Amino acid sequence: MHLIRNSLNIELIDRKRWSQIGDRYYEAFENLRKEIEKLTAGSEDTVALKIASSAAEKTLPDDWNYVRRAEAAEDSNPDGADKIYQEGLQNFPDSRRLNFGYATFLENKRKDMDGAEVHYKRAIEADPKHAFTISEFARFLQAVRNDMDAAEAYHKRAIEAEPNYPFSNARYAYFLREFRGDMDAAEVYYKRAIEADPKYNYGLSEYALFLQDVRKDMGAAETYFKRAIEADPKYVYALGDYALFLQNVRNDMDAAEIYYKRAIEARPEYSYYRDHYKTFLEARKQV
Numbered sequence: 001m002h003l004i005r006n007s008l009n010i011e012l013i014d015r016k017r018w019s020q021i022g023d024r025y026y027e028a029f030e031n032l033r034k035e036i037e038k039l040t041a042g043s044e045d046t047v048a049l050k051i052a053s054s055a056a057e058k059t060l061p062d063d064w065n066y067v068r069r070a071e072a073a074e075d076s077n078p079d080g081a082d083k084i085y086q087e088g089l090q091n092f093p094d095s096r097r098l099n100f101g102y103a104t105f106l107e108n109k110r111k112d113m114d115g116a117e118v119h120y121k122r123a124i125e126a127d128p129k130h131a132f133t134i135s136e137f138a139r140f141l142q143a144v145r146n147d148m149d150a151a152e153a154y155h156k157r158a159i160e161a162e163p164n165y166p167f168s169n170a171r172y173a174y175f176l177r178e179f180r181g182d183m184d185a186a187e188v189y190y191k192r193a194i195e196a197d198p199k200y201n202y203g204l205s206e207y208a209l210f211l212q213d214v215r216k217d218m219g220a221a222e223t224y225f226k227r228a229i230e231a232d233p234k235y236v237y238a239l240g241d242y243a244l245f246l247q248n249v250r251n252d253m254d255a256a257e258i259y260y261k262r263a264i265e266a267r268p269e270y271s272y273y274r275d276h277y278k279t280f281l282e283a284r285k286q287v
Helices: 002-038 044-057 062-073 078-091 096-110 113-126 131-143 148-161 166-180 183-196 201-215 218-231 236-248 253-266 271-285
Strands: none
Touching: 062 078, 062 096, 078 096, 096 113, 096 131, 113 131, 131 148, 131 166, 148 166, 166 183, 166 201, 183 201, 201 218, 201 236, 218 236, 236 253, 236 271, 253 271
16 A cells, blocks of 8 residues: 555656646647648648648647637637636646636737736746746746846746757847847857757847847848748748848848748738838839
């Protein structure tokens, strides 16, 4: 009986950790599913991948299914999405993914910042080592609460939780640049992000802007813009910022137009580069 009790205690202690491992596995699956959905229909391989993805989706745990249903309803039926999140949290109050999903929903759709903060904190309590969640709460603290000291503490906590996670390093680099004015430290963390993943599009494009705007090293900036686009040919921010670079720094209008068009094609609903392209075309007509 003593051995059995010990075994059960170990199982109970480890259950939360297993849940955290599963959370990351299913998160990776979700990212893969989104990439599969982007593939052009028609080829046998694409069809087979989508069938396999649909079958695998049925094995997702219940808390993830709540998240999927809620996210699908957020724009068309926010009240319905809210109810789904709340129902899910009643059944799975310790789900990191549900608490995080509800936090972002409350922040972005409901504009309920107090409620969002509660659920960001609960998500971190559910998985204290989940670097992405911690980094997102750091962003919330700096952007919404304007609490830079608390934000920096969470940026550091995210990196401590996962030192080689590119996103957290790049986010902290941006924080150091924009809110602390510490350019040398910012460059250290941009480089760490890229060293951790040499094809990390966000880190590459943000470092390109840093080189352009802070270091005034246009040759290096262009190199990193190109690396970001090579890493992800449909990454709208790299495409659009490179178009602006070509227009304003290189004065290469033909090349700039090519990259404006690519940025708009990559993300037609994003107005920022579309508006810049409109201004660009108007200026070209006057030449």
